[in-house]
Amino acid sequence: MKRREFLKTSAFGAALAAAMPSRAMACPAGLRGTGDLAVIVERASGSVLIADTTARETLGRVEGLGDLSHASATFSRDERFAYIFGRDGGLTKLDILEQVIAKRVIQAGNSIGGAISDDGRLVAVSNYKPGGVNVFDARNLEPVAEIPAVYGDGKRSKTVGLVDAPGRRFIFTLYDAGEIWIADFSKGAKPSIQRFADIGELPYDALITSDGRHYIAGLFGEDGLVHMDLWADDPKPRRILGGYGRGEKKLPVFKMPHLEGWALAAGRFLLPAVGRHELLAVDARTFEEAGRVKVHSQPIFAVARPDGRHVWVNFAHPDNDTIQVVDVPSLSIIRTFKPGRATLHMEFTPRGHEVWLSVRDADRVDVYDTRTFEKLGELPARKPSGIFMTARAHTIGL
Numbered sequence: 001m002k003r004r005e006f007l008k009t010s011a012f013g014a015a016l017a018a019a020m021p022s023r024a025m026a027c028p029a030g031l032r033g034t035g036d037l038a039v040i041v042e043r044a045s046g047s048v049l050i051a052d053t054t055a056r057e058t059l060g061r062v063e064g065l066g067d068l069s070h071a072s073a074t075f076s077r078d079e080r081f082a083y084i085f086g087r088d089g090g091l092t093k094l095d096i097l098e099q100v101i102a103k104r105v106i107q108a109g110n111s112i113g114g115a116i117s118d119d120g121r122l123v124a125v126s127n128y129k130p131g132g133v134n135v136f137d138a139r140n141l142e143p144v145a146e147i148p149a150v151y152g153d154g155k156r157s158k159t160v161g162l163v164d165a166p167g168r169r170f171i172f173t174l175y176d177a178g179e180i181w182i183a184d185f186s187k188g189a190k191p192s193i194q195r196f197a198d199i200g201e202l203p204y205d206a207l208i209t210s211d212g213r214h215y216i217a218g219l220f221g222e223d224g225l226v227h228m229d230l231w232a233d234d235p236k237p238r239r240i241l242g243g244y245g246r247g248e249k250k251l252p253v254f255k256m257p258h259l260e261g262w263a264l265a266a267g268r269f270l271l272p273a274v275g276r277h278e279l280l281a282v283d284a285r286t287f288e289e290a291g292r293v294k295v296h297s298q299p300i301f302a303v304a305r306p307d308g309r310h311v312w313v314n315f316a317h318p319d320n321d322t323i324q325v326v327d328v329p330s331l332s333i334i335r336t337f338k339p340g341r342a343t344l345h346m347e348f349t350p351r352g353h354e355v356w357l358s359v360r361d362a363d364r365v366d367v368y369d370t371r372t373f374e375k376l377g378e379l380p381a382r383k384p385s386g387i388f389m390t391a392r393a394h395t396i397g398l
Contacts, residue, residue, distance in 0.1 A: 161206025265308030
């Protein structure tokens with residue numbers, strides 16, 4: 001009896017399968033996923049490349065994105081769309097599968113990056129001019145909220161260090177005012193704002209850890225940083241690493257470090273020291289200094305390989321042709337090489353088997369094996385800078 005039922009069921013299944021079109025027949029030509037795609041900013045021409053990181057090849061170029069001299073990108077949750085934040089105040093929604101601009105708005109006079117909320121519904125842009133943060137509906141870029149960064153007697157501050165945080169929140173700092181603000185959109189389009197004053201002089205950039213707990217801002221006007229524990233019931237900012245350069249001759253600062261590239265690995269942060277030829281190692285529990293690493297020149301990005309074993313470092317002009325690799329357990333330099341002048345940006349594949357480097361003055365992007373340090377390939381690009389892989393869609397603060 002069971003055998004006859006099994007045969008009937010098998011015959012019905014076979015007939016149903018034969019009647020249905022195969023997966024290959026049902027799918028249009030060129031259908032593909034987005035998980036291994038990347039957007040590469042071409043800063044001088046207002047364009048971006050869309051690249052396949054598995055094949056290590058360029059799929060297309062999209063132009064007309066305005067001033068990309070200091071551009072960054074984030075992604076929708078489905079990895080279909082990239083949101084490009086341009087220096088000219090432009091916010092561009094890019095369809096990376098169709099390789100077209102879905103929508104573009106000029107929302108300010110001078111912008112400095114942005115973020116997307118944890119639910120993927122809101123896109124926020126940080127502005128120098130006028131100072132503040134503008135928030136948009138991620139679907140159609142229609143305005144949702146304007147948050148003027150007003151302080152003192154009505155002055156407007158530049159806003160920097162904008163990141164997303166769990167609970168439909170955005171956190172940013174006011175450069176001129178020395179404040180940190182938390183904008184909470186959990187109850188709707190009108191945010192509640194928490195303001196924390198007197199955090200330090202000239203906070204110039206910030207990061208949030210991937211667990212959404214720690215927000216750390218760098219201070220350009222004084223030695224040290226400021227830290228907030230967002231898990232605390234009362235997340236008051238506190239100074240850390242005060243006076244790490246005190247008593248030493250200060251060096252000129254050729255380029256400010258990009259703090260979202262700070263590395264957290266093996267229970268320690270590795271942070272670029274402002275104006276110094278060092279990385280600072282900071283205990284991730286106590287936020288006290290745990291060592292220093294002498295490096296080639298003034299570090300800009302210190303980026304951890306996803307497994308945390310190595311940190312890759314690049315440098316400011318005029319020494320920006322060099323990359324160094326730091327072994328995290330020993331805090332020692334294990335590799336130095338020179339891809340070319342203006343090696344500006346590093347991006348690891350999601351599991352860290354490769355790293356992609358933009359070499360601006362050579363008009364190319366290089367790809368390296370992170371285990372052997374062998375160069376695997378290169379892609380031509382017009383003055384490339386930022387490289388952004390779609391896996392960022394699923395990481396807090398990126």
